[in-house]
Amino acid sequence: MARFFILFKSCYFVKYLKMKFFITFCLLCFGLSFQAQEKLVVYFDFDEFNLNNSEISKIEKFIQNKNTLMVTSIYGFCDYKGSIDYNDSLSVKRVNTVYDFLVKNNTLLVSDFIVLKGFGKQFKQNKTQYLNRKVIIEYVSNNNFSKFEDFKIGESLVLKNLYFYNNSGVFVPKSEPVLNNLLQILKENPTLKIEIQGHICCQINTDVQDIAKLRAIAVCDFLISNGINKNRLRYVSYGSSKPIHKIPEKSEEEKNENRRVEVLVLEK
Numbered sequence: 001m002a003r004f005f006i007l008f009k010s011c012y013f014v015k016y017l018k019m020k021f022f023i024t025f026c027l028l029c030f031g032l033s034f035q036a037q038e039k040l041v042v043y044f045d046f047d048e049f050n051l052n053n054s055e056i057s058k059i060e061k062f063i064q065n066k067n068t069l070m071v072t073s074i075y076g077f078c079d080y081k082g083s084i085d086y087n088d089s090l091s092v093k094r095v096n097t098v099y100d101f102l103v104k105n106n107t108l109l110v111s112d113f114i115v116l117k118g119f120g121k122q123f124k125q126n127k128t129q130y131l132n133r134k135v136i137i138e139y140v141s142n143n144n145f146s147k148f149e150d151f152k153i154g155e156s157l158v159l160k161n162l163y164f165y166n167n168s169g170v171f172v173p174k175s176e177p178v179l180n181n182l183l184q185i186l187k188e189n190p191t192l193k194i195e196i197q198g199h200i201c202c203q204i205n206t207d208v209q210d211i212a213k214l215r216a217i218a219v220c221d222f223l224i225s226n227g228i229n230k231n232r233l234r235y236v237s238y239g240s241s242k243p244i245h246k247i248p249e250k251s252e253e254e255k256n257e258n259r260r261v262e263v264l265v266l267e268k
Contacts, residue, residue: 038140042098044133046079049093051101059098063105069139073115074098079132080121085246091118092244092257098135153265162261169214171222179222186228193267196220198237201258204247207239215261234266 040062042055051059076091076098095116115138125132162179163172171179186192196219198212207213216235224230240247245254 038138040137040139042135042137043130044094044135046130046133047082047090049090049097051097056101059101060105071102071114071137071139073117073136073138074102075115075136075138076118077123077132077134077136078119078121079129080125081129082121084120084122087120088118088122089120089245089250089254091120093253094118094135096253098137102137153268164215164218167209167211169211169218171218179219182219183223183226183228186223186232189268191268192265193232194234195264195266196233196235197262197264198235198239199242199258199260199262200240201243201249201255202247203240205239205241207237210237212239213237219261238262 040059042051042058044050044055045052074095076093076095078087078091078094082090095118099114099116121132161175161177163175164170165172186194196216198214198216200207200212213235216237220230220233220235223233240258243249243258244260245258247258249255249258
């Protein structure tokens with residue numbers, strides 16, 4: 001089964017400075033906002049997306065010293081060497097490596113709602129090149145969360161663990177918690193309006209069976225059937241015209257990341 005992503009429509013690669021005040025759906029999911037974000041930076045060897053031993057130790061030490069925290073976003077970066085497409089893909093792989101490490105640790109609170117973004121080399125590069133080969137982990141360590149009241153529109157987020165049966169718009173049962181979280185967000189924020197956007201993998205500029213459309217409609221139908229006014233929702237299919245990874249994909253992981261559902265926040 002594929003992993004599916006919900007993202008805002010904004011460009012997948014945006015300037016990092018626009019991110020630092022972003023309040024993620026991870027916090028929306030819990031009906032909360034945070035007082036301040038902190039960050040941990042880990043570095044990668046040249047042309048690598050696996051963590052080396054020193055950076056693994058850094059993360060493990062970080063986890064041991066942080067008894068209560070929530071990871072809200074993970075951003076990946078590369079140095080200037082290599083093509084844009086190659087570095088875009090490499091930065092996403094670095095993000096996924098860190099995400100998987102944190103989840104497997106079972107110590108950190110990592111929600112289904114989390115910002116996962118690769119910037120490739122499209123950011124202001126540091127003159128010291130190894131400092132550009134990095135992942136930034138942003139987290140909240142303040143135990144005194146306040147009631148959610150506002151959030152920033154226009155940034156990208158990722159909804160993990162939304163799955164469909166193959167070549168269909170039918171959810172598998174384990175997708176229900178993710179759908180219910182999105183439903184709860186809309187119920188708690190009655191002025192929020194969204195556009196649900198379907199994407200597929202593997203096919204270049206075509207979607208013969210309209211699978212992307214079926215999946216976007218399925219999300220809309222779920223929300224409407226559970227009490228969300230249809231006037232707050234709209235859907236669109238992009239087929240395979242906006243892949244994260246260049247088609248044909250090089251691995252099953254890249255295919256899974258191209259198969260996704262995106263969300264654009266229209267109003268709040």
